[in-house]
Amino acid sequence: MKRRKKERQSILQETLASNPFMTDEELAKRFSVSIQTIRLDRMELAIPELRERIKDVAKQQLDDVRALQxxxxxxxxxxxxxxxxxxxxxxxxxxxxxxxxxxxxxxxxxxxxxxxxxxxxxxxxxxxxxxxxxxxxxxxxxxxxxxxxxxxxxxxxxxxxxxxxxxxxxxxxxxxxxxxxxxxxxxxx
Amino acid sequence: MKRRKKERQSILQETLASNPFMTDEELAKRFSVSIQTIRLDRMELAIPELRERIKDVAKQQLDDVRALQxxxxxxxxxxxxxxxxxxxxxxxxxxxxxxxxxxxxxxxxxxxxxxxxxxxxxxxxxxxxxxxxxxxxxxxxxxxxxxxxxxxxxxxxxxxxxxxxxxxxxxxxxxxxxxxxxxxxxxxx
Structure with missing residues (x-):
């Protein structure tokens, strides 16, 4: 279902707060808009891209692996x-x-x-x-x-x-x- | 331990009868001889190579797989x-x-x-x-x-x-x- 931009951006923000691992592709599908629209929404809302979001969630905790290369x-x-x-x-x-x-x-x-x-x-x-x-x-x-x-x-x-x-x-x-x-x-x- | 040829061939035959999946490499190691020696032994004893032996054991039963390529x-x-x-x-x-x-x-x-x-x-x-x-x-x-x-x-x-x-x-x-x-x-x- 298509939503107005303001409403969509508000729900987008909530969605990513509860599930920061969602890709732009998945978001586009969920909101029935193009991936480009999601990217623009993220830029306007200053939400970083997926990998950055995950690193935020992980609180920058990334030890070096020891047991394998x-x-x-x-x-x-x-x-x-x-x-x-x-x-x-x-x-x-x-x-x-x-x-x-x-x-x-x-x-x-x-x-x-x-x-x-x-x-x-x-x-x-x-x-x-x-x-x-x-x-x-x-x-x-x-x-x-x-x-x-x-x-x-x-x-x-x-x-x-x-x-x-x-x-x-x-x-x-x-x-x-x-x-x-x-x-x-x-x-x- | 090295054995005389006749003794080795006799044990080789018994070994392969009980474990037809052994490779020439494994047999060579077990008998402390070269792989070439094992191959010659097999030829003299008319024992086919590994894949043939396995197919013999499997009684030529090789259905076509159905659930995957x-x-x-x-x-x-x-x-x-x-x-x-x-x-x-x-x-x-x-x-x-x-x-x-x-x-x-x-x-x-x-x-x-x-x-x-x-x-x-x-x-x-x-x-x-x-x-x-x-x-x-x-x-x-x-x-x-x-x-x-x-x-x-x-x-x-x-x-x-x-x-x-x-x-x-x-x-x-x-x-x-x-x-x-x-x-x-x-x-x-």
Missing amino acids: PDEVIGEIVDLQLDERAISILDIQSEHVFTRSGIARGHHLFAQANSLAVAIIDDPLALTQSATIRFTRQVKAEERVIAKARVIANELDRTHVEVDSFVEQELVFSGEFVMYRNNDVPVTK | PDEVIGEIVDLQLDERAISILDIQSEHVFTRSGIARGHHLFAQANSLAVAIIDDPLALTQSATIRFTRQVKAEERVIAKARVIANELDRTHVEVDSFVEQELVFSGEFVMYRNNDVPVTK
Whole structure:
């Protein structure tokens, strides 16, 4: 439904306050306007672009990954507080989907979540021991998957990491990973 | 330990009878001889090369995959009986491992197992609903992973597939996948 500019900008501001991860494309679709209109709205409202918004939300907390090379992470890490929480973004492209159904292949969502579970570990070595995962909604090409990981338990040389992945605000994947780490969890953490 | 040719060929025959998936490289290592020696032994004993041996074991049972394009399978399918069992081979290359540790990344073993769990389904659409997986031994580059899948339960539009992956005869990965299929399980199967 089309709205008048003032009304649209007001709702846009509220929408982005509650869900800063929405892309211009998603906003354009929601408001039935062009992407260019959304960009102009953002400029007028002085709302920064997506990646900047995410960094704002993440409060500039972006530790260096330790357990793997940064380019080995599947997706882009936008928030990382080692041994606590992490967020990554993966844009689903045509090469990630089944040719026939256009549905994203499970192992790409798994790879994003699993590499985030490795990256969250504050240790030079982290290996996945086991995982229980669930695919809760099909993901299509052009969709943006936001994976959010957090450490939920530590026990000696094992760390339990929970990862929930969303498209817009809808849960598409969830998993609990048990990670083996080289060194015991530091007592100070 | 080096053995005399006759003794070696006798043990080679027994070894391959119990484990037809061993490569010439693995046999050479086990018998402390060159790969060329193993090849000559095989020729003298009229034992075919690995892929042929696997096809023999699989009793020429190689159905066409239905739930995805054949080139979408991760690994090479060497045995497939739809809705019953399947086997695939994945040779771990340097691009599959973590740069630092040389250990194969979990999502590649997951992708091999998951795509085999999709391929085993006798239905044009099969999607992974959930999985419980375990990495039981680290896998390195140059190792060959044999994944063996079998259908363990059917319930209306869900099929449970168990996948065990081995390097030589050692279990490196195991998983249980719950697969959603488009159509109910045929009653005749």
